Amino acid sequence: MAPPMALMMLMMMVVVVPVAAGLRVAAVQHTVVADDAGAPQWTNLPAYFDSLQAAGEQGVEVVVFPEFGLFGPDFDKSCSKPSAPMPWCLPLLEAPIGALPCTNSSWNSIVRNMSCHVREANLTAMFDVCETANNGTAYNTALVFGPDGAIVTAYRKMHPWFENCFAAADNNEITLRFPTHPEPIGIFVCKDILYKTPGPELVAKGIKTFLYTVALSVVGAEAVSLWSKEYNATVVSSNLGLGQSGVFRDGQRLTPAPSSKPGSDVLVIYDL
Template sequence: MGISMTTSQLLVYVAISSLCIFKVSAMDTFIAAVYEHAVILPNTTLKPVSSEEALALMNRNLDVLEGAVTSAAKQGAHIIVTPEDGIYGWGFTREAIYPYLEDIPDSQVNWIPCNDPSRFGHTPVQERLSCMAKNNSIYVVANIGDKKPCDTSDSQCPTDGRYQYNTNVVFDSEGKLVARYHKQNLFMGEDQFNSPKKPEIVTFNTTFGKFGIFTCFDILFEDPAVTLVKDFHVDTILFPTAWMNVLPHLSAVEFHSAWAVGMGVNFLAANLHHPFMHMTGSGIYAPDSPRGFHYDMKTEEGKLLLSQLDSHPYHSAVNWSSYASSIEANSMGNQGFKGTVFFDNFTFVELKGVIGNYTVCHRDLCCHLSYKMSEKRSDEVYALGAFDGIHTVEGTYYLQICTMLKCRTTALETCGDSVEAASTSFEMFSLSGTFGTQYVFPEVLLSDVQLAPGEFQVSSDGRLFSLKPTSGPVLTVTLFGRWYEKDRASDLRAQALVLITIAITTIEYLS
């Protein structure tokens, strides 16, 4: 029997059909992959090598990365992240990096390098990355170098007539360039690159969520990292990094997993693998728990991780100061002592019993801890510490930190030193603080630099507490707070001091 439709019926049918197609194409979950790459480094030289030598070195690394991409795709991955500096390594001068750079266009140009490799000049690396993505039907995230010419009409143009950028690129499953991000916060010694004039906010949409991207040291600053989540509402962060681990609070797996929890996003972190430089630690992190992570200081091999994530993860709001502000701070009496954590001067109190309730304050931050150890060992000392102030070593940024940590030895002056092994497990812990910021990242790190998936939780009133006895001895339980507004205040104070110094010097000279 034939079927006839009125125009209105046809429109309704088309609308319903379109909705069904959209529902089928939009995915609730996806498979993510990250690859920790043991990068093949160039020979150390201050002079630039030829472009042929540079490409040969990059192709050796791309051979390895292509193997990881192919393997991830065969296992069903929809996207793979590879590390910062993963194609050519590090240790370059501004001149020495130049042969490794390509002109990377804005992603709005609608370009598939695999199909049209010469459209923007000589771009063999972009062509190869594009073909990896296209041939394996997978999104590929990589870190390469971009070059952009400039001239004297630009007052900020470098003397060599070009900008050079540490750059992330994303190619979709058809090989199309869909994102280009220039790193904003360059790490100390990264003099071969320029920062863009203003932070770039780079996002792109897929059938499995909205993605944002930034690089390594960017994670410690508000722009673009926090802005991507707070103002642009991304679901997942892509994070190529060349991260050197710094214990007790800035080991890669520890801090990156904590950032995912604190910001309420998926976080795909791909680190380099170079144990001699303390580079290891990659992971696939969800807001509720790590889904997969890798930390290996013993071997020289790379590592591919895959895990399933929710395309639109759920995140509940936390008032980080609510619980702690309701507790009356107990006086420490003479129990408090000073200690140094990554050059910051903390106030500590020793945990003396197998069970205890302690408070320690530094400036406006008071930290509260309740705990029960499995046993109180005579050969290990733990302390509760607080820090509220500006950090000024490898960057300038304001911290508020509450931390319970194992001291390196039984001598109190070693509290805050780097330590990787412990023997004391905890039956329970609950840590909170009177934070002035709502950007707090909860860390739980076990002995041998291992995470504790599913063993702790954060309450809406700001407590970081255990759900069960820890599965291993504890290195640290920490609430790592960043107070971004005070970064600017500190910068202004520093600028004011410089101006005052100049004024005083000028007056003394004139007089």
């Protein structure tokens, strides 16, 4: 394996581990910036958009952002029940596949901005958001945009940690396909890693690569490493926990452990 190289870009550390031609992926190590005005998305999105720009410049095809990165610190203290979602949760209109929020003013401005910045970067990006469903129920949702800015899919977390904030979604196993990767890629979120759905069920169907958004400090990397070993899988993990993000395969961490601080996120890039 070639040695990793690092450079500074847009107040961001970009760590690239080039291996071979294939799907170039990136896991973002982000530190949440507090916002007293109750608009955590707008406070944290500029760093996300910098990551998208940097990823596009590095030829990345898929970027994964961490769980709760747009939620603000201690957001769970403002929750009462999933049927009373937080005021900054996003209406996704049940996330119709192929919808292009960037050019449609009926969409929430945050979703439109996500769509437009992904489109400018010309890649696929997975964001963790609080979704308000049409019936008013809140879900912890992994929202995926394609290179044209259109919605590719939305995975609702099946096993929420904060049950006072989010409803448990029905089984909604999701896979993605990319021209430079021979096999479909699965998706799951944080606490899902402890259950048979969706990860192990997808493994049983032949899925061996996963995009994983998580908020687990200290032992997050170890948990992902153990899971990847148990299921002989590759996991692209974006973790809100300091130094926990990276790419893992068969129990091995394939990328350097990143660190980050407010205003200086880390983009960890790997060629699958």
